[in-house]
Amino acid sequence: GENVEQHPSTLSVQEGDSAVIKCTYSDSASNYFPWYKQELGKRPQLIIDIRSNVGEKKDQRIAVTLNKTAKHFSLHITETQPEDSAVYFCAVNLGNEKLTFGTGTRLTIIP
């Protein structure tokens, strides 16, 4: 089955700086790569996603890049704000509908 690794597990960033979280996956047939943000005790919320036919996607301060050859994709958050503090999960979809999640990154924005 698909194996997804996520790094780092924790990340502290000064407010206003950028944060980058990276995920690697094992199955080259994977074709959909979403990122979720989960605040404590709440539901995961889809913040951005990318499909395998695209290399980069941006939505305001959030961007995702995909390197299919190397089988990794990254979440980039620029101009970080305190409300960005949360746990972020990457996920990978093989086209069979199931999502395989990464282990999560706890992001803390330091005011």
Place this chain on the structure above:
Amino acid sequence: GAVVSQHPSWVICKSGTSVKIECRSLDFQATTMFWYRQFPKQSLMLMATSNEGSKATYEQGVEKDKFLINHASLTLSTLTVTSAHPEDSSFYICSARVTDTTRNEQYFGPGTRLTVT
């Protein structure tokens, strides 16, 4: 759009009893729903895939007779934890996939925190 509700949001039950959790897609139809459990500070672990009108597909290691799933309509799936034990205490989250073969997005419910005493 793409709102998923879950009920109850939390429940406390005694060992040996059963608990039913409902997952509803409020503004879209969902042929497929998913059930996850999440332990504190851990990732989401897929338990089963719920397909409308057919039997659920369970992940390896998940007991189908203990975690009963019913997906009777395009907007409702239920998870029943039977003969619950303290080790079943966890955060259970459902998600629903938009019924459109060109889309992959899954939207999550708010979760149900189950405590078995």
